[in-house]
Amino acid sequence: MTQPIIQLSGVDKFYGDFQALSQIDLDIRTGEFFSLLGPSGCGKTTLLRSIAGFETPSAGSLHIDGKSMDGVPANKRPTNMVFQSYAIFPHMSVAENVAYGLKARRLPKAEIQERVSEAISMVGLQGFDSRASHALSGGQRQRVALARALVLKPRVLLLDEPLSALDKKMREQMQSELRRLQRAVGITFVLVTHDQEEALTMSDRIAVMFDGKIAQVATPQMLYGKPSSRRVGNFIGMMNFLEAELLGTSGQTVEVDVQSLGRLTLPLSQAPGGVDGCQSVGIRPEMLTILAEGQTAEREIEAVVSEVFYYGDMTYYDVTLLQKDAPVTVTMRNTAGRKVLAAGDTARVGWSPVSLLLLR
Amino acid sequence: MVLISPTLVFTLLMLAVPLIMVLALSFWTQSYLTLDRSFSLENYKTAWTEPMYQYLMARSLKISIFVTALTVLLAYPVAYFISFHVTPKRKAMWIFLITIPFWTSYLMRIFLWKVILGYNGVVNGSLMGLGLIEQPLSFILYNQNAVVLTLAHSWVPFAILPIFVALERVDRSLIEAAEDLGDNRLRRFLRVTLPLSMPGVIAATIIVFIPTIGDYVTPRLVGGPNGLMISNIIELQFKKANNAPLGAALAVSAMAIVTCVTLVFVWMNRKFMRGPK
Known part of the structure; x- marks a missing residue:
């Protein structure tokens, strides 16, 4: 070089x-x-x-x-x-x-x-x-x-x-x-x-x-x-954070207990800033999906919509995950036929462990 | 409404009426104890053709140009120092300190210069005490040098202020930009700081030039016979010579010359303010 x-x-x-x-x-x-x-x-x-x-x-x-x-x-x-x-x-x-x-x-x-x-x-x-x-x-x-x-x-x-x-x-x-x-x-x-x-x-x-x-x-x-810390993740774009407890590492994976999402095993590559001292898991709002009727995802969680911000091309939802009251933001593209939810509606939120980041 | 406004009445009484009276007086003639009120250009003819008046006018112009140049040259470094090297918190205090000489009267300051520059004064005393000279220097008092020095000293604060204000208004990032583009300290002063502070320099020039050309106390007290200026002659005409109309014509002529010179400076200032075409 x-x-x-x-x-x-x-x-x-x-x-x-x-x-x-x-x-x-x-x-x-x-x-x-x-x-x-x-x-x-x-x-x-x-x-x-x-x-x-x-x-x-x-x-x-x-x-x-x-x-x-x-x-x-x-x-x-x-x-x-x-x-x-x-x-x-x-x-x-x-x-x-x-x-x-x-x-x-x-x-x-x-x-x-x-x-x-x-x-x-x-x-x-x-x-x-x-x-x-x-x-x-x-x-x-x-x-x-x-x-x-x-x-x-x-x-x-x-x-x-x-x-x-x-x-x-x-x-x-x-x-x-x-x-x-x-x-x-x-x-x-x-x-x-x-x-x-x-x-x-x-x-x-x-x-x-x-x-x-x-x-x-x-x-x-x-x-x-792959932001290296919670602070970087929060500064660059939006990011949701959920409390997480480290349960232990073994080889190339780490086991965590994440608030609302439960016990998960993640590869070390999903802890870009290192595993030590990590207390939260971050996920980008666009990595979450509000599932339409009949739509399924790798993982699903029940949620209640608390606020709706309509931007025309996008809708930002503040939702509360039913387990343990964690507030998260979900951004959805307003594609053809997609219904815009209202505050108070219940929704199924789809997510995937691949998009989680373990952060300090 | 506008015509009876206090401002206008005040302005008319304090500025216009005296001016008009002097102007009117300059076209009359004095015949022994009475004023001949018929229109005449005789006074102006005398004022512009008599060699003594021409000579005094030229000398007054010369002295005030020297005073102005010296004052601005002395004031610029001080203003520059306060603007660029004094911490912002202290600037107001520095400006305040500069006004201290005004706490004593103008006459007092001139007399002090006589003490400093005199035959047995501070300068001569010190130089002789040090053995640097054997005879007291005679070229420092009762001549034009003394007039220039005394006037410059009393006008420096008036020149510092406008230059300081102009320097304060120079955006510091422009000087950094000049440095960034490759200019050393001197070059960035000459290419950025100085041109941008020119409005202040020109304002200072006008502020000093106009009153000094008409000053008559200083030349009277420290000027000696060779240091007399046009205003001393004007005073003479009004008082001892009992020729107020000629005095008025001389005053109006001096005013016209000052106006011309000032207009040149105002025009230059406009040019600097406007920047390039």
Whole structure:
């Protein structure tokens, strides 16, 4: 495997007594679209800013492209950043903004001009060259910020919540556009986001962060399908949790007593974070089915519908499993002929042991 | 309704009426003890052609340009320091401290400069005591240098404030962006911080330039014979020379020149505020 473009090991960051980053070990591979995902205050932005050179880690080492970044200021690093506020220079036109970094490198005028117009057309802003930056919409500012960073052909492009200021439609459009751009230029992208959907749809790999620590690094599918802890499972999408008691392991299986569902034997692969200390079993709402009349499932359990949330294409049911009062959410696609239940209805919920995860 | 509003009445009484009176006076002529109220451009002719007035006008302009440049140059680093290097909690206190010189009267401060710069003053005393000079320096008091220094000192706080406000409004992420794009400290100051703080610099320039060109206390007290400015001559016309109309014409001329220079700055400010086309 090729050398990782960014290597962090044992990185700590303290602000006074507050520890913003704690023992971060992370390798980001060359050419991948990597996301740092976590709730606000989890340290993801601090980590990104440490890579960019705007924060100095209190301990640990950071290598970019195999070179130690110790004492290397931001203006000498092979990274460029798209700021959350875009940070478009208000006293410059679109073209001047894009040319900023090239001028800082004192390149010949002709080359600057050529690369600027190339970058501007790459982000789809042809004809906006001389537009003043205050006359741009949010989406256009975002494109200018992208062009301004990409025109320098950095080894790594850092994006700090670049889509959070855009409305929903624009955000979705920019998501696919960012993906397309990343594939086109082949530059490593490191994206900071608190939006799990954004991270899932765009990234090759995601690092989930809580309280200054990395909880899990995995592909979107692994992260959603095999979260390493209850907290990760709850943060990425929805997850139901049922109390579980460990009865013992034998070989490649583990025996648990799950609230409402009873005694089960699960393979160790269904405990992605390890078996020790697991006290609950998680199951995704879409892995549960409300069975129609005559429909059967591998396992079934009686339930009462307590709340119904109708979304048009989907219906979310909050149901109470009859055994032991456990509240769980079930999401059902409103396919042809499927009856939408009402609160108070009884239902049979179908499930399968394969979709259970034993979590800490 | 609007015409009898207190604001308008107040403005008319305090600003417009005095101005109109000076303007009217400038077109009359003094004949010994009486005023000749017939329209005449004679005063203006004198004001713009008499070499002494031309010379004094030019000197006043020169001194106030020097004062303005010196004031802004002194004020910018202070404003920059407060905005960028003082912790946010302490900024208000720093600004407050800067206003302390205003707690003493303007005259008092000028007199103190005489004490500092005088023949037997603090500067000369110290330098002679240290054996660095044998004769007291004479070029530091009762000349134009002293006027420039004294005026700059008294106007610096007024220049610090608008520059500080402009610097506070510079989005820090823009400076980070400049760093990220490859600029070192100096280059990002020149390419981002300075241009974005220009409205404050221009405001400071206007604030200092307009009153200094018309100052007459400072040149009178520390300027000596070579440090006199146009306002000293205007005062002379109104009082000792008993030629109020000529004084008025000189005042209006000075005002016109100030207006022209100020308009240039306002135009520059607009240009900076608007950004690129």
